[in-house]
Amino acid sequence: MERMRRGMLCRISCMLIALTLLAAGWALAEGNGEAHLQKDVVVLFTSDVHCGVDQGFGYVGVKATKDYFEREGCHVLLVDNGDAIQGEPVGLLTQGEAIVDMMNKMGYDIAIPGNHEFDYGMERFLALAEMAEYPYVSCNFNREGKLVFPAYTIREFDGVKLAFVGATTPDVMLSSTPSFFQDENGNFIYGFMQGNDGADLYAAIQRAVDDARAEGADYVILQCHLGNDATSVPYTYADVLAHTTGIDAVLDGHSHDTDKVIMKDRNGRDVVRQACGTKLEGIGWMRISAADGSIDTGLYTWNNPVPAPKLLGIQNEMSEVVDGALTSLGEWLNKKVGTSAVALSINDPVAVTDSGRPVRIIRTAETSLGDLLTDAFRVQTGADVAIVCSASIRADLPRGDITMNDLISVYPFGNHISMREVTGQQLLDALEWGAKDTPREFVGFLQVSGLTLEIHTYIESSCRTGENNGFAGVAGEYRVRNVMVGGEPLALDKVYTVAAVDYLLLNHGNGFTMFDGGKVRLQGGEPDYAVVAKYIQEDLKGVIGEGYESPYGQGRIVAVEEPVE
Numbered sequence: 001m002e003r004m005r006r007g008m009l010c011r012i013s014c015m016l017i018a019l020t021l022l023a024a025g026w027a028l029a030e031g032n033g034e035a036h037l038q039k040d041v042v043v044l045f046t047s048d049v050h051c052g053v054d055q056g057f058g059y060v061g062v063k064a065t066k067d068y069f070e071r072e073g074c075h076v077l078l079v080d081n082g083d084a085i086q087g088e089p090v091g092l093l094t095q096g097e098a099i100v101d102m103m104n105k106m107g108y109d110i111a112i113p114g115n116h117e118f119d120y121g122m123e124r125f126l127a128l129a130e131m132a133e134y135p136y137v138s139c140n141f142n143r144e145g146k147l148v149f150p151a152y153t154i155r156e157f158d159g160v161k162l163a164f165v166g167a168t169t170p171d172v173m174l175s176s177t178p179s180f181f182q183d184e185n186g187n188f189i190y191g192f193m194q195g196n197d198g199a200d201l202y203a204a205i206q207r208a209v210d211d212a213r214a215e216g217a218d219y220v221i222l223q224c225h226l227g228n229d230a231t232s233v234p235y236t237y238a239d240v241l242a243h244t245t246g247i248d249a250v251l252d253g254h255s256h257d258t259d260k261v262i263m264k265d266r267n268g269r270d271v272v273r274q275a276c277g278t279k280l281e282g283i284g285w286m287r288i289s290a291a292d293g294s295i296d297t298g299l300y301t302w303n304n305p306v307p308a309p310k311l312l313g314i315q316n317e318m319s320e321v322v323d324g325a326l327t328s329l330g331e332w333l334n335k336k337v338g339t340s341a342v343a344l345s346i347n348d349p350v351a352v353t354d355s356g357r358p359v360r361i362i363r364t365a366e367t368s369l370g371d372l373l374t375d376a377f378r379v380q381t382g383a384d385v386a387i388v389c390s391a392s393i394r395a396d397l398p399r400g401d402i403t404m405n406d407l408i409s410v411y412p413f414g415n416h417i418s419m420r421e422v423t424g425q426q427l428l429d430a431l432e433w434g435a436k437d438t439p440r441e442f443v444g445f446l447q448v449s450g451l452t453l454e455i456h457t458y459i460e461s462s463c464r465t466g467e468n469n470g471f472a473g474v475a476g477e478y479r480v481r482n483v484m485v486g487g488e489p490l491a492l493d494k495v496y497t498v499a500a501v502d503y504l505l506l507n508h509g510n511g512f513t514m515f516d517g518g519k520v521r522l523q524g525g526e527p528d529y530a531v532v533a534k535y536i537q538e539d540l541k542g543v544i545g546e547g548y549e550s551p552y553g554q555g556r557i558v559a560v561e562e563p564v565e
Contacts (some may be wrong), residue, residue, distance in 0.1 A: 010404035017041075025041060030553045031159075036158065036290070036293075037075075037158050037288065037290035037293070038155060038290060039075060039290050040074045040289055040290050041075040041076075041077070041160075041162065041290075042074045042077070042286070042287050043078075043079060043162075043221070043251070043285065043286040043287075044062070044069070044076065044078045044079070044283055045081055045223070045251045045276060045284040045285070046079075046084070046276065046280065046284070047083065047225070047252070047253030047254075047275065047276050047277075048082070048083040048148045048254065048256050048279070049083065049084045049087075050083055050088065050091075050116070051086065051087040051089075051091035051230065051280065052087065052088060052089065052090075052280050053088075053099070053325070053326075054301045054322055054326060055281075056279055056281040056282070056308065057280045057282075057283055057302050057307070058308060058309045059106055059280070059322055060309040060314050060315070061307075061308040061309055061412060062078070062106065062280065062316045062318075062354070063316050063317070064108055065283055065300065066078055066106075067316065071472075074287075075157040075543055077155060078106065079108065079223055079264060080111040080112070081114065081224065081251060081252065081253035081254075082111070082112035082113055082115070082168065083117065083225065083254070084099055084111070084114070085116070085119075085206065086098040086116040086119045086120070086224060086326050086526075087279075088414075089115070089329055089332065089408065090325055092527065092529075092530055093268020093333065094332065096124065096128050097131065098325045098328075100131050100132050100312055102129050102318070102321055102325065103132065103134065104133045105321050106316070108132075108134040110134055110136075110153055110155075110223065111132065111134055111137075112136060112137055112138055112167070112168060112223055112224065112225055113129075113138055113141060113149075113168050113225070114169075114225040114253060114254060115171060115254070115524070116171075116524070117182050118172060119239050119526045120526075122180045124173060128341055129149075135150065136154055136259060137150050137165070137166030137223070138166040138167060139165055139205055139208035140167055140168060140192050140204045140205070141191075142190070142191055142192070143189055143489075149166070151207070152164055152166065152208050152220075154215060154216075161215075161217045161218050161219070162218070162219045163215070163220045164221050164223045165205065165208045165221070165222050165223065165247075166224070167204075167205055167223075167224040168224070169192070169224075169225055169226050169235050170192040170194030170235050171235060172192055173192065173194055173352065178357075179382070182548065183340055193264050193328070194235075197234055198235060198243070199243075201234075201240065202239075202244055203355065205222065205240055205244055206243075206246075210246065215490060219249075219288065219295070220247055220248055221247075221248060221251060222247045222250045222251070223251050224237060224240070224251070224252050224254075225252070226240060227252055227253065227256075227257070227275075228255045228257055228259065231483050231517075232254070232539075234257070237250050238261075241264075241273070242263075242264075242266060243466070244266055244267070245265050245266050246265075247265060247271055248271065248295055249272050249274070249286055249395055250272070250273035251274060251286060252274065252275045253272055255275070257275045258277045258281075258299055258301070259273075259274075260272065260275075260299070260344065260487075271562075272295065272296070273299050274286065274297035274298070274299065276299055280302075281301065282300060282302070283300050284298075284299055284300070285300065293453065304481055314437040329483060333403065333404050334403050334404075335403060335404055336401050336403055337402045337403060337406075337407060337533050337536055338399055338401075338537060338540065338542040338543060339543050340397055340399055340400065340402055341544065342399060342548055343396065343397070343399040344368050344369035344372060344396060344397040344544070344548060344551075345368075345551060346360055346394075346396060347362075347396070348359050348360075348551075350515070357554050360441070362393050362445075362447075363390040363391065363442060363443065364438060364439050364440070364441055364442075364445060365438075365557065366553035366554075366556050367447070367551060367552065368380060368446025368548045368549070368552070368554075369410075369447075370388060370390065370393065370448075370553065371447065371547075371548060371554055372397075372535075372544065372548055373388050373399065373411075373447060373528075374386040374448055374449035374450075375449045375535065376531050376532040376536075377417060377449065378449040378450050379430060379495050379533055379535055379539050380417070380499075380535055380539075381417060381419050381497075381522060381525075381531075382497075383450070383486060383497040383498055384486060384498070385427065385449065385450040385496055385497070385498045386449040386450060386499040386500065387446045387499075387504070388448075388501075388511075389434075389500075389503075389504050389509065390442075390444075390445045390446070390447055391443035392413060392501065392503075392528070393410060393447070394412055395409040396407065396410075397544070402544070404533065407529040407532050407533055408529050411527070411528040413528075414528070414529070415528050416501060416527055417499060417501060417502075417522065417525040417531050418498075418499070418501065418505045418506055418520070419497055419498065419505070419520075419521045419525075420506070420515060420521055420522075421496070421497055421518045421519040421521060422495070422515055422518045423492065423493060423494065423495055424485075424491045424493060424495075424496065425493070426518065427483075427498065428478065428483060428488065428490060428516050429471065429473075430512055430515070431448075431480045431483065432461075432463060432474055432478050432479065433471045433511065433514070434446035434512075435453075435480050436463045437461070438455050438457055438479075439457055443510055444510035448557065449556075450485060450486060451484060451486075452482075452556045452557070453481070453556070453558070454480070454481050454482045454558045454560050455480055455558070455559050455560065456479045456481055456563075457479065457559055457560065457561050458563060459478075459479040463475075465511070466513070470511035471512060471514050472513070481560075484491050495518075497521060498515075499522075500522060501525055504558075506523065
């Protein structure tokens with residue numbers, strides 16, 4: 001019995017010694033700051049979803065991927081790199097709220113604003129950020145020099161700290177509506193550390209990285225919406241890395257690419273950058289190894305036109321959320337935007353073809369529908385002139401109540417509003433190109449606002465075509481004459497602002513190549529139908545009527561069939 005007692009005391013003593021040594025070891029490790037991951041950290045990221053919640057992997061597939069890594073025993077984070085809330089009716093018709101609600105239910109951990117987060121206006125985005133159950137971070141989005149969101153956030157696993165520094169492209173100042181960043185007097189009060197040839201942006205990011213390191217961050221990840229487009233220089237991810245140090249990895253968006261790039265930072269240290277495309281065609285991942293602390297990145301891709309959840313039969317708690325949001329679109333599409341006291345049509349109200357079908361005039365002449373749509377572009381952007389290719393106008397607006405579905409039927413392509421500076425000569429060339437086939441139909445026939453013109457149809461068009469049959473100059477006499485802008489004669493050497501969809505103004509759509517070189521004032525703004533909805537509600541006070549009574553328009557475009565003596 002005594003022997004058993006002594007044996008038990010011996011075992012207890014050994015246990016106490018072991019616990020003491022273990023505690024000492026823990027204290028030593030803690031004192032040296034040498035925390036080590038006990039299991040891998042997996043960061044899943046999305047970017048430029050643009051409301052494509054049921055496309056590609058869909059949010060159902062993203063949730064399934066997140067669940068998989070959690071079952072595998074990894075530490076898992078889910079983050080978004082911007083442009084989530086705009087791009088499809090589910091975002092437009094809920095002003096982004098349906099997307100934020102889905103992201104909340106998905107369990108997103110961190111997000112940053114992209115340029116399209118501001119498409120519903122500053123007040124609305126800030127309200128959405130309040131609704132979000134995940135934090136927004138951005139080290140360069142500021143109001144009068146003061147950051148709107150924290151520059152970074154730190155997440156800790158097994159004592160190891162990961163800092164996520166947010167950065168939003170200063171190109172947002174061009175790709176969203178300028179008034180969103182101004183006060184009531186037209187002064188810009190919001191900014192993104194733009195200008196100074198990129199130096200201000202680099203300094204903001206470096207400051208955030210240094211602050212995160214000072215707070216004890218073991219890893220610093222730049223979570224950004226910068227991209228690699230040449231037009232974004234000096235604000236691309238490559239520009240940033242070349243001018244900063246201390247970043248371990250870059251998770252990027254904005255340019256819709258899927259590239260993985262390893263490049264050196266300012267001190268010559270290799271840094272990996274990963275992007276993940278758009279519309280959930282890819283889910284980006286970054287993995288930190290518990291074994292050696294190394295970082296790798298990659299991309300899960302889905303290129304099948306049938307969404308992954310549908311083809312593979314994936315079901316989880318997000319299935320009902322996504323299906324419910326999309327099903328509810330019926331209510332939103334039927335939501336009243338305003339009322340029209342007149343019928344606005346793409347067809348002649350009287351003339352018919354030999355077979356009795358209506359004669360389409362939208363592609364040969366001015367119409368009241370064309371006047372309405374171009375007025376919306378001009379007034380909402382504050383441009384001098386607005387132009388719309390008639391081929392993008394596909395349906396009538398009936399007399400009576402106007403719904404969002406009606407507007408999307410008129411503008412089914414979802415092109416985005418843009419604005420750029422052009423010379424009077426460029427504007428004249430555009431009008432000439434648009435009128436080259438009049439009185440025959442041409443997809444590029446322009447409906448206009450802010451100007452008037454004559455088309456002297458007895459003069460044969462001398463427009464020359466170049467690559468891809470686009471405009472390459474005018475060889476002879478112009479058939480477009482007597483152009484007046486704002487009641488004044490067009491000055492060929494004067495600079496005007498022109499609003500149109502990006503397809504036409506920036507991407508040579510319908511052969512309009514003449515606009516290259518002019519300063520872009522707005523790029524990739526709101527969808528065309530959203531601009532028209534705002535015009536009806538805000539500027540027409542909900543009623544279409546006065547000024548749009550004549551189906552043939554207000555006399556902005558006059559066809560002259562014979563020479564005037």
